[in-house]
Every structure is written in C-alpha cells, then in structure tokens.
Amino acid sequence: MPPQRVFTLPRQQSLLLPAVINPFVQDTKLSKAAIIKCVLLGIFLVPIRAVLVSLVLMVTWPVAFIITFNHPLKGAEPMTGWRRIMCRRVMAALGRAYYFCMGFRVVIKGRQVDSSEAPILAVAPHSTFFDGIVCIVAGLPSTVSRVENLATPIFGRFVRCLQPVLVSRKDPDSRKNTIQEIESRAKSLGHWPQVLIFPEGTCTNRSCLITFKQGAFIPGVPVQPVVMRYPNKLDTVSWTWQGFSSNTLLLLTLSQLYTTVEIEFLPTHIPTEEEKKCPPLFASRVRDKMAQALGVPVTDHTYEDCRLMISAGELTLPMEAGLVEFTKISRKLNLKWDNVKKELEGFASMATSCKGGRINIEEFASFLKLPVNPALEEMFALFDRNGDGTIDFREYVIGVTILCRPANTEDVLRMAFKLFDTDEDERITREEFTALLRSALGVSNINMAKLFKEIDADGSGFITFNEFQSFAMSHPEYAKLFTTYLELQRYQAIQEANPGELELSGQISDIQEESISDKKDD
Numbered sequence: 092m093p094p095q096r097v098f099t100l101p102r103q104q105s106l107l108l109p110a111v112i113n114p115f116v117q118d119t120k121l122s123k124a125a126i127i128k129c130v131l132l133g134i135f136l137v138p139i140r141a142v143l144v145s146l147v148l149m150v151t152w153p154v155a156f157i158i159t160f161n162h163p164l165k166g167a168e169p170m171t172g173w174r175r176i177m178c179r180r181v182m183a184a185l186g187r188a189y190y191f192c193m194g195f196r197v198v199i200k201g202r203q204v205d206s207s208e209a210p211i212l213a214v215a216p217h218s219t220f221f222d223g224i225v226c227i228v229a230g231l232p233s234t235v236s237r238v239e240n241l242a243t244p245i246f247g248r249f250v251r252c253l254q255p256v257l258v259s260r261k262d263p264d265s266r267k268n269t270i271q272e273i274e275s276r277a278k279s280l281g282h283w284p285q286v287l288i289f290p291e292g293t294c295t296n297r298s299c300l301i302t303f304k305q306g307a308f309i310p311g312v313p314v315q316p317v318v319m320r321y322p323n324k325l326d327t328v329s330w331t332w333q334g335f336s337s338n339t340l341l342l343l344t345l346s347q348l349y350t351t352v353e354i355e356f357l358p359t360h361i362p363t364e365e366e367k368k369c370p371p372l373f374a375s376r377v378r379d380k381m382a383q384a385l386g387v388p389v390t391d392h393t394y395e396d397c398r399l400m401i402s403a404g405e406l407t408l409p410m411e412a413g414l415v416e417f418t419k420i421s422r423k424l425n426l427k428w429d430n431v432k433k434e435l436e437g438f439a440s441m442a443t444s445c446k447g448g449r450i451n452i453e454e455f456a457s458f459l460k461l462p463v464n465p466a467l468e469e470m471f472a473l474f475d476r477n478g479d480g481t482i483d484f485r486e487y488v489i490g491v492t493i494l495c496r497p498a499n500t501e502d503v504l505r506m507a508f509k510l511f512d513t514d515e516d517e518r519i520t521r522e523e524f525t526a527l528l529r530s531a532l533g534v535s536n537i538n539m540a541k542l543f544k545e546i547d548a549d550g551s552g553f554i555t556f557n558e559f560q561s562f563a564m565s566h567p568e569y570a571k572l573f574t575t576y577l578e579l580q581r582y583q584a585i586q587e588a589n590p591g592e593l594e595l596s597g598q599i600s601d602i603q604e605e606s607i608s609d610k611k612d613d
Contacts, residue, residue: 113411114295114392115400117334119326133346136194140345143192148245151185155248158182169283170254178231178252186227195224196349201356203229206285209315209359210277213307215381216297216319217289219328220337221344221352225287225319226253228354232285233276235269235306256286270309277310290374293394296329297321300382301392302418303374311367313359316381320353332397333410357384391419395428402432403448403484406439412448415485424492431488438487449481460542501560508559519554 121129158177162170170178190197203212212232214225226234236255241247256272259265276283290303297320307314321328327343328350329335335343344350360380366373382389392414399413413435420426441458442450452471456463474482474490482490511519513526524543546554546562 113333113414114299114301114390115293115332115397115414116411117296117326117329117331119329119335121325125325129343129346132348133342136348137342137345140192140194144189147185147189147192151182151189152245152248154181154185155252159248159251182249182252183227183231186224186231190221190224190227193345194347194349195221196351197224197228198351198353199228199356200353201358203356204315204359205281206232206283207281209313210279210281210283210285211273211307211310211312211314212285212287212317213290213303213314213377213381214287214317214319215289215291215300215303215378216295216385216387217291218294218297218319218321219330219340221328221350222289222319224352225317225354229285229287229317232287233283234287235273254284270306273306274310277312290378293397294330294332295392296331296334297387299388299390299392300378300385301390303378304393305370305374308362308366308370308373308377311362311370311373313361314373314377315359316357316377316384318355318357318381318384320355320385321351322353323347323351332400355384357381391416393418395421395431398428399431399435402435403439406436408435408439408442408484409448412438412442412484415488420485420488424489426488426492434488434491435484437491438484442484449483451481455482504560504563505556507563508556511554511559517556519559521552524554 154177158170158174162174169175187197212229214222226232231253234250234253234255235258236250236253238257238259240250240255241257243250256269256276258269262268273286273288276286286307288307290307291301292304293301295301325343325347327340327347330337330340357380360377362373366376378389395417396414399415399417400410401413403413404410415431417428417431420431421428438450441454442448450458452463452468455471455474456467459467461467471482472478474486476486476489508519509515511523513523521540521543543554544550546558548558548561
C-alpha cells in the first residue's frame, strides 16, 4: 500500500470553531400558547404599566433638571453636597420605581464595594437596553456614554445626572480622551464615584462572554466584576443584531407578569503587576472569572464581528457568514479589519449563487475558471478545516492568509512563471499559457482565453512577470494552486522512484510544519 501524502497544514487547535458560533442572534421561538398568554396579559398590563411609567418619568425629569441645572458637563468636578444626595437617593429611588412599574423583580447577590476599594465596575454580559437597571442598583455610578445620548428627549437629562465619560464619533481623539478620563477618575482615590463599564462593547444573547475591550483595565486599578442574569422562562429582553426589534421586546416584556433580573457582585479583582502592565491579560482574567460564575464559555468575538455581519448582509450573504472571531483572527494572522472586509468581498463574489454562505468545490472551481482536478481538490481540502465538504468565510480567511499569501513570494512566483515561459524569453504567450493549463489542470479553451485576458492587463498579447505577479497578489488562490500542483508532481516522481524516501520526507515535513504551528498556537 503506497504511503499517504502528508498535508502541509496541521490543524491548530486555537483556530478551531468557537464554543458558540453566533452570540449575536436572538432566536426566541414564541409558541401559540405563549402568544395567547402575552396578548391576554398585555391587554391589561401594558396600558396600566404605560401610565405608571409615564407618571414616574413626569416626576423624574424635573428632579433631574434641578440636579443638573447650572452644573457644567465637561471639565466639571464630581457632584457633591445636595446634588450628590439627590442623585444617590431620590434619583435612585425613582429609577427603582421606573423598573418596578415595568414589572422587573430585582434579585441582588454579593456585596458592592465602594470606590476606594474598586474604582471600576465591569458588568457582563451586556444583552439588552434594560441592563441600565444595574446603574440604579449600583447607586448611579458614572458610565461611558455617547455625546448624542445627551440630546435624547427626557432621557438625556437623566444621563447627565450620571456625569458620564463622553465618547464622540466626530472627534478623532475621542478614544484616547475617553481612556484618559476613565484613568483620571479611577485614580482619584474615591473623589469621583465608581465608573461602570460594559466591557463587551455590544449586546449578545448571553450564551458566552465575548472579548472584553481594554478601557476598563488600562488604568490598572482594582475592578469589581458584576454579572447579570435574566432567569426567565421566556426571553423577552435579549436585544441583539439578529432578532426582535426594540419595540417588540418592550411590548413583550410589559406583557409579562414579572421579569426577573439577577445582579451579582463578585469579589474584587486586584490586578497583579503583570496584569497592570498588560491590560489584555487583565481583561482576559476578569472575563474568565465572570464566565466561571455564569457557567458559560468565552469566545473571541467582538464588535468588529458585528460590523462584518452587516457587511455580509449588504453583500447578500447570510449575516452570520461574517462571524470570524475577529480578535483571534486579527491577532494570530496579523490582519486588520479592512483586510478582512476585503476578503469578505472576495468570498461574496464566489458565494453569491449558493445558499447559507458556504461554497463547495464546484463553486470554488467555477470562480477560479478551472475544472475540478487533483491539485484543486487538495487545495480545497486544505481550506476545508472541518472536512464537511464546504468552505465558509472563516475557513476562507484562514486559508487565504496561511496558505495562499505565503505562496506569493517572488521566488515561488518566479518558479511558476518559468513553468509557463517554456522558451525563456521572459514573457508568456497565449500558446505557452494554454499548453500548460490544458495539460496540468485540464482547463477549457474558453476559460483559458478569459483567464489570459485577465492577467494580460495591458492587452499586449503576452504576459510579463510584473503582470503575472500583480495578478497573483490580487488572486492568491492561483499562486497556491500552482505550488500545490508542483508538490503533487514531486510527490508522484518520488513515489515512482523510492516510496520509502517519500515516507521519510513526509515525516520530516510533518515535524517542520508542526513546529511552525506551535509558534502560532495559543
């Protein structure tokens, strides 16, 4: 029995699929019984609760106006005296009344420490606009808020009571200024109230904890983790990128007899010297502690995955096709968001005719204008990391970056160019191009003409090395295809000459690749 060919890409455990594939989808299914129950209860509860909430807001707005009247928003000192007392007592009481009128039942576990012990409260998971209840329970600490929220009718005045750290999309220095302000308040030795931050930065379905942003951890001060749970039979609160609208969730929540929310204050996490120097490590360890308390896994998804989901939808792909665990992919493969977005556009051009955002080998071959052949089958198998016979966008990004980009070195491209340039005149004619592709890959005359025309950018009737290189850089799949073809040719030659030598060569190759993989692994 001939020895098996050794694949050149060991499967790195750190790049396998996450425990939760899509934490940004809300898939609550309403049964007929649940719908009937919501309608019957809603007929009575929604009007009553709407009136009660309106009355609370009518009282709360004047109180908030009095507290913030003539108090500067930027560059101000923290509220003291009567303003702070009214915030902590009157506004907090009105806030509790507001959520009580909406039917919320709050269960508090653990003990909140004061700002001298933990200047920052890190709250997760962030799953809904109802999460603001934790601010009420925590005594109205400062929060991080967009400048635009201050202009919101009625609620903008409430936000001002929190003296938030403001973020502006229009200010290019906003991120730096925000971090500086958080650090300044966190190190004020109790002068400022605690700063409450949702480090995930976006809403999820609470099935896992996604990557924590570093803002809460850069100051290097003690952080008290706070976890939130909504242990209700029917989930009417999760507000994610795919699911019910905010109005639907509000109506469903108001139609419940009550909605339970658990808020648990975990022991304060005091950073080590190593964590102070490395905010990502600090954030990761706090997240692990919170995930353990919640009994959920952690993933490397982040807000950038949400942006990719939107882009996927705009490219007529399923939104979840854009999910790649951006934090992990960008760190391990050294990719920026713009790079991944560009790869998504390339993947979309292949996958527009298929459903589900996955492509099979026939669609892969059709995009490359090639027939299915052994070299293409092997390259497809390298892309297909889970072996299900299809490639999704995540597998495509990893494959293009690990497999195809390295194949685009000048030495490799020179070798491929020489394969075509049989008369060694530093240019490839249509006949040379046709002869190799027909014999090596079985390409039809029609597709060869189209492919030749694409590479021959200046329409001169022949391909120079610069044109060949330029095409390979923008179409990395072709460069890998030719190197795969060369490897197969070498494999067949060695197999015919000495099978034992092939087996030894395969073992050496496996060891070398394994050492390379270890460098990339977690």
